[in-house]
Amino acid sequence: MKRDLWDAEHRCTKCNSVMKRKKMTIEGMEIRSWECRKCKEIVLHPEDAQKMLVFSKLKKGIPVKVGTLGEALIMRFPKEVAQLYRITKGEEIKLRAESPKKLELSVD
Ligand SMILES: [Zn+2]
Structure with a gap:
């Protein structure tokens, strides 16, 4: 099985602190992200960021x-x-x- 990015440890690009996994719901879609414990920087899972992009395009109609x-x-x-x-x-x-x-x- 492919090890997902989601399971790996991530560090903040701004302050290098360990980030915690955070699931958010944006417009009814579950989005995986990481939040920095220290500076609160949020990084979206690239797959989910891509989904959001497609979704916003679709909302306008294709x-x-x-x-x-x-x-x-x-x-x-x-x-x-x-x-x-x-x-x-x-x-x-x-x-x-x-x-x-x-x-x-x-x-x-
Ligand atoms: Zn940080």
């Missing part, structure tokens, strides 16, 4: 092309979106009408 597969219309998920929402091939996603111009996808 264009997705509709293609065809035989008779059906298909929509492609950008890889980073699929990773963020843990969508995998064969998975069932719920589609719900919000208005004639708006569809909602849920992955739960």
